[in-house]
Amino acid sequence: MWHSSRPRIAHVKFEVTKGKKQLCEVEGNSHASYFQHSTKTLTCELLTMVTNSLWTRYLILGCILVSPLSAACPAADSRPNVVLMMVDDFGYECVGANGGESYPTPNLDRLASTGMRFEHCHVQPLCTPTRVQLMTGKYNLRNYLWFGILDREAKTFGHLFQDAGYATGICGKWQLGHEIDAPQHFGFQEAYLWQHTRRPPRYINPGLEHNGKEQDFDHGEYGPTLVNQFAKDFISKHRDQEFFLYYPMILTHDPFQPTPDSEDWDPSIKTEREARDVKHFGEMTTYMDKMVGEIDDHLRQLGIRDNTLLIIIGDNGTHPTVTSRFQGKEYQGGKGKTTNNGTHVPMIVSWPKLITAPRVSDALISSTDFLPTICEAAGIEVPQGIDGFSFYNHMLGNPTGPRKWLYTWYSRRQQLDLEVFEYVFDRQYKLYRNGDFFDLKDDFEQRNPLQLDALSESAKQAYAELLAALATFDGARDTSLDRRFIESRANSGSTSRE
Numbered sequence: 001m002w003h004s005s006r007p008r009i010a011h012v013k014f015e016v017t018k019g020k021k022q023l024c025e026v027e028g029n030s031h032a033s034y035f036q037h038s039t040k041t042l043t044c045e046l047l048t049m050v051t052n053s054l055w056t057r058y059l060i061l062g063c064i065l066v067s068p069l070s071a072a073c074p075a076a077d078s079r080p081n082v083v084l085m086m087v088d089d090f091g092y093e094c095v096g097a098n099g100g101e102s103y104p105t106p107n108l109d110r111l112a113s114t115g116m117r118f119e120h121c122h123v124q125p126l127c128t129p130t131r132v133q134l135m136t137g138k139y140n141l142r143n144y145l146w147f148g149i150l151d152r153e154a155k156t157f158g159h160l161f162q163d164a165g166y167a168t169g170i171c172g173k174w175q176l177g178h179e180i181d182a183p184q185h186f187g188f189q190e191a192y193l194w195q196h197t198r199r200p201p202r203y204i205n206p207g208l209e210h211n212g213k214e215q216d217f218d219h220g221e222y223g224p225t226l227v228n229q230f231a232k233d234f235i236s237k238h239r240d241q242e243f244f245l246y247y248p249m250i251l252t253h254d255p256f257q258p259t260p261d262s263e264d265w266d267p268s269i270k271t272e273r274e275a276r277d278v279k280h281f282g283e284m285t286t287y288m289d290k291m292v293g294e295i296d297d298h299l300r301q302l303g304i305r306d307n308t309l310l311i312i313i314g315d316n317g318t319h320p321t322v323t324s325r326f327q328g329k330e331y332q333g334g335k336g337k338t339t340n341n342g343t344h345v346p347m348i349v350s351w352p353k354l355i356t357a358p359r360v361s362d363a364l365i366s367s368t369d370f371l372p373t374i375c376e377a378a379g380i381e382v383p384q385g386i387d388g389f390s391f392y393n394h395m396l397g398n399p400t401g402p403r404k405w406l407y408t409w410y411s412r413r414q415q416l417d418l419e420v421f422e423y424v425f426d427r428q429y430k431l432y433r434n435g436d437f438f439d440l441k442d443d444f445e446q447r448n449p450l451q452l453d454a455l456s457e458s459a460k461q462a463y464a465e466l467l468a469a470l471a472t473f474d475g476a477r478d479t480s481l482d483r484r485f486i487e488s489r490a491n492s493g494s495t496s497r498e
């Protein structure tokens with residue numbers, strides 16, 4: 001039992017030498033609730049309970065504490081592996097565990113029923129904007145340049161994990177710059193990617209790049225299978241050390257073509273124009289689910305599943321040509337739109353060591369929140385200037401999530417178009433920069449802005465809170481980012497496609 005009065009922060013420093021920790025200093029009567037460390041120096045910030053005389057100084061050896069909060073302080077030798085999988089163009093409505101009724105997703109459903117399923121994860125409406133937010137932990141307002149590009153100056157979670165001594169890998173879809181060294185430049189030691197230096201087919205007889213070196217296939221190989229094999233090989237190779245694998249999957253984006261499990265599978269297909277039919281989306285979803293299941297199984301077979309944090313999300317809503325059955329109704333994909341069917345994605349977290357009982361969360365989660373969360377799980381210090389909020393404590397049992405609202409600055413920039421959608425929202429209300437205010441429960445498609453002079457009391461309160469939140473971003477866009485975009489278009493004159 002704690003007898004606390006005023007909390008204050010004390011600092012404890014550990015020097016890490018060849019993997020061993022040595023206590024250097026302890027100040028105050030302390031109880032660790034939170035800590036951060038890098039490879040060489042580990043600093044614990046201890047929330048100190050200044051108490052009555054019952055409490056004496058704590059001598060803390062390493063980070064092993066016998067306390068109700070000790071789970072939040074992982075020792076350096078038990079840092080988790082992290083596998084972050086992101087499905088391309090895959091909305092919330094496509095997963096059985098969420099109430100999806102159109103496609104079998106047995107592996108996602110199993111991971112959700114044994115781990116943590118989140119009901120309110122929102123990302124950007126389009127590929128590159130979400131990837132930039134996910135990798136940097138910052139809103140697009142801060143650092144988004146244009147479609148298909150990640151600013152070479154950006155610091156990513158790849159850098160952070162690499163600097164902390166993790167083996168880092170990326171596989172799947174890149175779309176963030178054609179430089180041969182781009183994945184390594186952004187902190188990934190090993191890379192197996194599509195849409196890195198060029199843009200060949202992704203599915204049947206694909207073209208991929210292994211660490212920037214082109215590989216072309218023409219014997220009926222299937223891109224997602226090849227990438228999944230790389231993922232499994234990466235995991236096997238690093239099974240005895242900590243690793244971070246970022247796996248932005250190629251599936252389930254169009255072109256909707258047959259998979260090797262489809263009845264009309266055709267290994268002779270050479271282009272992305274052949275055999276396209278939206279009917280294949282369901283088969284692609286189930287194949288993606290199979291790939292997730294193989295990763296889960298592989299971790300288990302290697303004996304490292306328990307302390308591997310496995311996260312699965314989508315990068316934006318489903319393609320608008322796909323209509324699915326969801327919770328008893330028809331639900332059309334909304335990719336590219338700022339309505340919820342464009343931004344609401346599945347989110348499943350599985351970490352058997354620390355998430356021991358299945359849970360369903362109604363926390364608001366942003367694509368900026370994953371960087372600080374996986375860093376906290378790995379004991380990696382989060383840099384200043386990150387917009388995301390860690391949901392680590394929520395994941396481990398704290399009933400409330402870290403956010404009251406979600407913020408979006410979204411601009412496609414696939415052509416010379418500076419149109420920006422900026423808004424703040426919660427589970428029910430959404431306020432745009434232009435003043436449009438919607439009740440999402442009554443107006444899912446956002447067709448009828450509420451009359452501000454006729455709001456209910458609860459709507460009035462929500463409006464005031466969202467307006468105040470939006471005001472915190474007034475004038476925050478660095479105008480040099482837009483200038484760089486305009487200059488790049490003037491020089492290239494080209495457009496970007498997915």
Ligand SMILES: [Ca+2]
Pocket residue numbers: 088089126127253315316
């Ligand atoms: Ca996408």
